[in-house]
Amino acid sequence: DIHMTQSPSSLSASVGDRVTITCRASQSISTYLSWYQQKPGKAPKLLIYAASSLLSGVPSRFSGSTSGIEFTLTISSLQAEDFASYFCQQSYTIPYTFGQGTKLDIK
Amino acid sequence: QVQLQESGPGLAKPSETLSLTCTVSGGSISTYYWSWIRQPPGKGLEWIGYVFYSGSTYYNPSLKSRVTISVDTSKNQFSLKLTSVTAADTAVYYCAVIKDGYNSVDQWGQGTLVTVSS
Numbered sequence: 116d117i118h119m120t121q122s123p124s125s126l127s128a129s130v131g132d133r134v135t136i137t138c139r140a141s142q143s144i145s146t147y148l149s150w151y152q153q154k155p156g157k158a159p160k161l162l163i164y165a166a167s168s169l170l171s172g173v174p175s176r177f178s179g180s181t182s183g184i185e186f187t188l189t190i191s192s193l194q195a196e197d198f199a200s201y202f203c204q205q206s207y208t209i210p211y212t213f214g215q216g217t218k219l220d221i222k
Numbered sequence: 223q224v225q226l227q228e229s230g231p232g233l234a235k236p237s238e239t240l241s242l243t244c245t246v247s248g249g250s251i252s253t254y255y256w257s258w259i260r261q262p263p264g265k266g267l268e269w270i271g272y273v274f275y276s277g278s279t280y281y282n283p284s285l286k287s288r289v290t291i292s293v294d295t296s297k298n299q300f301s302l303k304l305t306s307v308t309a310a311d312t313a314v315y316y317c318a319v320i321k322d323g324y325n326s327v328d329q330w331g332q333g334t335l336v337t338v339s340s
Contacts, residue, residue, distance in 0.1 A: 116283075147324055147325060149324070149326040151327070158316055158333050159327070160330070165322075204269075206326060210284070211269040211325065213269070216266050
């Protein structure tokens with residue numbers, strides 16, 4: 116299985132901050148990498164697919180990038196509604212696997 | 223866009239079979255890949271597998287011996303069966319759909335908690 120190492124596991128930040136979350140794959144996954152946002156008690160929501168493509172309707176403050184096997188989710192200016200958990204997922208090889216998640220809370 | 227809704231018992235006994243159904247509305251099940259994903263309380267996400275409308279299936283090898291995912295196109299539903307459950311199978315189970323070529327999980331059901339307990 117491809118292992119996805121996500122960091123940090125938790126992060127405290129303030130409204131307006133720029134935050135970065137990273138996922139490292141255990142092997143090459145091309146750009147088969149997605150980012151999801153999950154709020155407590157809710158299902159995850161797709162934010163970014165193909166490593167850097169923003170899903171329609173997702174605010175432009177969210178962006179994704181890649182450098183080899185390292186993938187980054189950046190929120191350029193945190194808004195109150197962005198405090199949530201974030202997961203990465205590789206969909207290059209079955210079984211599709213997820214990072215362990217990053218919980219983003221208010222400082 | 224399609225909507226997905228899980229249904230099924232919220233409690234299963236150890237060694238028994240967990241059975242869930244996902245009803246798809248707002249679109250036909252006769253396209254895309256229909257998935258099950260689970261999340262133990264307070265933990266991360268685990269991909270269980272998916273089924274194509276033709277009936278072709280792909281399962282997580284860690285669960286393959288216990289999992290069956292099937293589709294009923296006449297009812298616009300797909301189902302999950304997980305046999306010989308233990309407490310480790312306690313989780314929120316999500317049905318979901320994969321639409322694009324990058325296999326992203328585009329839409330999710332609201333999830334249903336299944337507790338394995340005697």
